[in-house]
Amino acid sequence: MSQGGISTGSSRFFLAAQRSLRSQEGIVLILAAAAFTVFSFLLPSFLSAGNLIALVRSVSILGILALGMALVVIARGIDVSMIATMVVSVAWAFVLARTGYSFNAALLIGCLFALTAGLGIGLLIAYGEVAPIFATLAAGSVIYGLGRTFFFQLEMQNVPPGNEWFAEIGRASFLGLPITIVAFAILCLLLHGVLTRTRFGWQLYAMGSNPAAARTTGAPMRPMIIAQYMISAVVAYLAGLILASSASAINARLFNSTMIYDILLVVVLGGIGLNGGNGRVRNVILGTVFVGILLNGMTILNIDYTVQNLVKGLVLLLAIIADSVVNPRDEQTSQQGDL
Secondary structure (H helix, E strand, O other), rough: OOOOHHHHHHHHHHHHHHHHHHHHHHHHHHHHHHHHHHHHOOOOOEEEEHHHHHHHHHHHHHHHHHHHHHHHHHOOOOOOOEEEEEHHHHHHHHHHHHOOOHHHHHHHHHHHHHHHHHHHHHHHHHHOOOOOHHHHHHHHHHHHHHHHHHHHHOEEEEEEOOOHOOOOOHHHHHHHHHHHHHHHHHHHHHHHHHHHHHHHHHHHHHHHHHHHHHHHOOOOOOHHHHHHHHHHHHHHHHHHHHHHHHHHHEEEEHHHHHHHHHHHHHHHHHHOOOOOOOOOOHHHHHHHHHHHHHHHHHHHOOOOOHHHHHHHHHHHHHHHHHHHHHOOOOOOHHHOOOO
């Protein structure tokens, strides 16, 4: 190659790098690298192999849930009922397994409950035309209320006795990596394939970018809305099973925790715009890694939990502001109102 060709190629590379660094994704990447460097100097144990594996393992569940949320957000929706679906479906499955059902049948019933919850939410949004934020917020309270009233009384539901194999899954490893990390990686590959290789994925982006145009071109809008919330519910159920397998129990108190805000933090911070139509799996991975570094560093520094929530809240607020600047509301979004 001639010197002119090499120079032109280098110029294009640096221009692309500059554009990337000016994007929200590039800024978050820089912040993640900066946080990693600072914690490495401040905390001698931060760079240990054990701590780094524990870091990724601790946020893998968050990353899995964020994958389900990302699928919905790309299509201009939101699902704040995920934690309710997760804890109720898994806790009820454990209760059923202790009351005479086989463990496999109980797990299947729990999955069917999650699918039904997603179906109900999807119908409410697709046919009732209720705004996703209000539909999922109300549905989350209804799902949790049903669970605590009719399905189980104790907030902590342990893995039913005689199913040690299930608890072992959460402590198992594959090629030296904890199974939670492996599960997160597999789901990342699956979602990447769905978004980039299937008509369903392309139509999700079309719905998020311009719902009116997507409808005009023949996209089955209502069935797709239902499908995305059912997928989100199943992802929440799978995340709950992995979490329960790792901890040998599921705690319904997670519904009242800040976990749903942590999921939104991962999604928005990673660069998936709340106005829909953009975002990739790599954005979820980036957001998960950054949030993991932040939480791990604050935990090792023994920062008070309330202060940690304050920091996360401020970061989420800044991320939403950055998202509104990078992805401004278009005319159609303004007419439709917020998510």
